[in-house]
Amino acid sequence: NLRVTISPAAPTHDARQIPASANTAKALETLANELCLHVPHEVFANELVIRAGLGAQLFALNRQSLTGGRAGIEARIMLEARLQTEVTQGRLSENDVALTLLLASLEAHARVALETAAFARAGAQKLADALDDLLQREAFRHIEPEVADIYRQLCNSYSALTADMDASQLQEWAANAFAPVLHAIARLGAHFKTSFHV
Numbered sequence: 001n002l003r004v005t006i007s008p009a010a011p012t013h014d015a016r017q018i019p020a021s022a023n024t025a026k027a028l029e030t031l032a033n034e035l036c037l038h039v040p041h042e043v044f045a046n047e048l049v050i051r052a053g054l055g056a057q058l059f060a061l062n063r064q065s066l067t068g069g070r071a072g073i074e075a076r077i078m079l080e081a082r083l084q085t086e087v088t089q090g091r092l093s094e095n096d097v098a099l100t101l102l103l104a105s106l107e108a109h110a111r112v113a114l115e116t117a118a119f120a121r122a123g124a125q126k127l128a129d130a131l132d133d134l135l136q137r138e139a140f141r142h143i144e145p146e147v148a149d150i151y152r153q154l155c156n157s158y159s160a161l162t163a164d165m166d167a168s169q170l171q172e173w174a175a176n177a178f179a180p181v182l183h184a185i186a187r188l189g190a191h192f193k194t195s196f197h198v
Contacts, residue, residue: 004032009191036174046118055124072108105143117158146184153180
């Protein structure tokens, strides 16, 4: 079975560098497991469900989870307010806040890429586009633009999955699929070492 290990990287000369904490590394491991290790079989399973004629029902479930205030935007607003209080009291930096909010947004929304990719893989492009539009309207326009970029790159990665990939190919696929997340947090000054391994 493929596993992932993420640990703080050695300090760099990046003036914005955030001290890489074990807690953040653990959060990234959880995200990598969710986005890269558990996803392949879910993409294939959802694709089969859609090809079996149940795409409309699956789309309805996705729509229900993203509309009516269920996209997590209100919770994000409350989280941001709490974090800004920590900044005012000198316990967090603005980059700490940006990193925490980015990770929260990715946890809440990036995984929808597997649903969108499954529709596209099954030839239900209209439903894939409709889900994409729904996510843009209900979530992406309220959060960091990096999340939409990562979501689209994940859609491409999930679309490239094939059932005959061996362990080595899946290892390379997972590293490439997760790279946009690492690049986004590195731009905030957070640096981590990541290893996908058997």
